[in-house]
Amino acid sequence: MKPHSVAFLTFCFLAAPQTVFAQNVTAAPDTAELLARARTATGELLQRTREVLLRHLAARGPAGAVMACADTAQQLNALVEQSHSLSIRRISDKWRNPADAPDSYESEILAKMNNLLREGSLPETTEIYGLVRSGKKVLFRYMKPIVVQGVCLSCHGDPGSISREVAGILSARYPDDTATGYSAGQLRGAVSVTIQP
Numbered sequence: 001m002k003p004h005s006v007a008f009l010t011f012c013f014l015a016a017p018q019t020v021f022a023q024n025v026t027a028a029p030d031t032a033e034l035l036a037r038a039r040t041a042t043g044e045l046l047q048r049t050r051e052v053l054l055r056h057l058a059a060r061g062p063a064g065a066v067m068a069c070a071d072t073a074q075q076l077n078a079l080v081e082q083s084h085s086l087s088i089r090r091i092s093d094k095w096r097n098p099a100d101a102p103d104s105y106e107s108e109i110l111a112k113m114n115n116l117l118r119e120g121s122l123p124e125t126t127e128i129y130g131l132v133r134s135g136k137k138v139l140f141r142y143m144k145p146i147v148v149q150g151v152c153l154s155c156h157g158d159p160g161s162i163s164r165e166v167a168g169i170l171s172a173r174y175p176d177d178t179a180t181g182y183s184a185g186q187l188r189g190a191v192s193v194t195i196q197p
């Protein structure tokens with residue numbers, strides 16, 4: 001299926017409308033090349049996090065898998081960042097790890113994704129990307145939604161349905177956890193990539 005891509009080339013970091021390119025930027029960065037890099041890195045991060053989750057769920061159940069996710073998620077971000085020379089993380093407006101809290105651009109795109117989901121037009125292949133001014137820099141930013149599935153609920157579902165063991169690990173490790181109360185089909189967050197062209 002053709003990726004459902006939404007490019008906001010004039011999307012700005014701040015609410016005030018302004019053109020994306022600084023005046024001293026003469027050549028537009030090669031967006032196609034940046035998009036290809038962001039896509040590859042995103043695919044790799046999603047595949048690796050999913051592999052860790054499913055392998056540990058099968059071997060040790062949710063209580064074992066929650067420890068594995070806690071211990072590896074940030075390391076996987078770093079691994080993919082190093083191999084693709086870009087910045088990547090999973091973000092959420094209801095984050096578990098405070099390192100995954102969104103910045104203002106990411107919050108705006110998450111709100112946009114939530115609107116698309118409500119309208120029934122947020123397929124898994126959706127990508128939102130564009131060149132965004134950040135201070136004096138122009139950055140390439142790319143986001144791909146992460147939607148909740150049934151398998152996620154043992155750690156992100158209704159608090160009443162999360163086992164006591166998993167809840168104990170979560171509250172010890174993430175005292176400020178806000179990533180519960182989801183049901184399948186809701187927007188959990190997004191992969192967010194930033195590249196300095």
Ligand code: HEC
Pocket residue numbers: 053061062063064065066067069070073074090091092094095096097098100146147148149151152153154155156179188189190
């Ligand atoms: C076994 C428990 C468990 C299951 C099942 C699980 N997660 Fe998580 N999830 C975690 C933990 C623990 C973290 C925090 C990782 C960290 O410290 O970076 C997390 C973090 C995340 C984040 C990063 C944002 C944040 O809140 O910090 C996303 C996105 C996410 N999970 C999506 C999912 C999705 C989608 C599924 C289902 C396919 C899923 N998770 C299933 C335990 C789980």
